[in-house]
Amino acid sequence: MKIFNFSLDQNLLNQESAVSQRLVSLGQITERYLIMVPTRFDRSLDLSDKVSVLGVGGKIKIQILIRIFIQAYKILKQDHYDLITVQDTYFLALVAWILERRFKLPLEIQVHGFERFRLIRKILARFLLARATGVRVVSQRLKEQLITEFKIPAEKISTISVVNDFKCDEMAPLIPREESEFIFLTVARLVKVKNIEAELRVLAKLKLDYPQVRLWLVGDGPERQNLDQTVADLGLQNMVKFWGQRSDLASFYRSADTLVLFSKSEGWGLVVLEAGLCGLPVIMSDVGCADEVVKDRRSGLVVPVGDGLALEQALRQILTDESLRTRLAQNLSYELSRLPDRKQSLELQRQTWSKLILSK
Template structure:
């Protein structure tokens, strides 16, 4: 088998720059430093004027290509992806790894690799399951269709252990399932930036700051956070809540904050690029999600030594086992979340050094990339052995 570095094509259809997108960016960058070549293929989102994932990768000097796409199903996209697969094939016939990160990318990758004229050694297909959002009938249908398609893939990577049983129930052989933890370019505290941000927002030095850094969408359950925070704010005039991010629920959340008389206690900051300053400013990061895999916001908060209050979903409980001050609450339990916020206001301010050390050791982008390189090499070795036999 060719001993050169594996070539991985990361394929993603993106609607912004959220957790999964940032994992893909971190992986694409770290692979090039960790034993494999990697190229990010972003599928054009025809509903959006800007292609943030592709633009961010390109601006950062990453190997990135924007694939054309003009509708829900576009034969041009299939052809462009097939051409990328062909161009990445090594001259000795070793195929690239095609690594997808969402259901639309899985659909196009499957069709594109069926076009490959090198049928004897087709490109191995890998999918990372970043988590399922099933807040509507259409999304539940997409998940069922995705699971049916993924049974045909060579390897499926989960980022949370609870995903394994669901894949097995869907008919995926357990031997094809790998558990690889998300990794991040570990941020560090930004005390100067936090002081400047506190002054810009007019937050008093003695204010206790809770922050939710998330997409403003239903699965993040931020409406419950506002309802849990309202009685806490009434009892504690110096408590402040920052909502950092954007999404389809922003207007409804702003209206709810107004109805709860929280206009001067809740700040909607929109999308931000100074998250280390936001983490450093925060006394607690709060994530009341109904569903998660391994959320980057928890890893980033722990890396910045900030205690986390989060729903006990996905791999959050496993992460917070390594935190001195983190706390989980049952998903959807507003009373438990209110009690956790109240408890935080009475607890001494603390920095989560244990959480920081754990994330730096186990969840760096380099550690994630090393695990994927091992998977890629294993798949190519198996493909080579089948071809030789």
């Protein structure tokens, strides 16, 4: 089968990125897998003999979307593809739907969560999801949301979680730290949906009782300047360290004491799985893989979204209870061992696409 994929992930244009490595494996179940990505400048990249990425550039978003439509139209007119899949529920998905109508191909919409879900985006998502041939989600939570809030029939939805190929290098060097310090670690893009400002405000409440606490922030993004200001306003300069974007994540997971993910929304939450593979206990908000992998008080501590008081209580508890940290980390490791592996995930994806192609 030949698959045409629209994606928003510009990391696909980096052959060494984790997402590029994951998608290379799709060549095992396809004859051809072409990915089109909006970017700043035109660029093409062959990830393998079957998997290619085409970056379509422009100065403004509407220009990029128009160019994506034109280039995709030309490709689909010249060559036969069996299915269109799109990793978006808004404007890029609209382009995919128009092409699906023109070329009478099945359309799969991938849902990894809903960011900035308001106004025209909300209208587009409801319109397009109802008209997709099939919808793929990465968690049972998202499936239930689509059924209850969007009235999508359960039989149209396939649940295929993102397979984590992360390997925790036990020989990765440790990050220098004081032995007396307790390190909370957050690995995330510095964007509003990650709710890091709220996490900092909770951390400030621990300052007097636990002066040994530190927070390491690994990642970068548009909120960096605002977060720097928040750190200064709260007097947390000695407690918080920004590390920027890093590739040596195993070193950070091995050096920290607990991972914290206080997001407002997550499709799955790969950093949670990565931390668990390195033996780190996890505190997270009730999003993504919470309840499926991270089960409250069994394989992690799960707090309601945006509940600062609950997060403070969880931080205090994990700080003072070493046996709890050990038990949560061990149970998380067990839950991770039960997840589908790469081979199982690929077979499920192949079956899903084959079913959609036959249904059109």
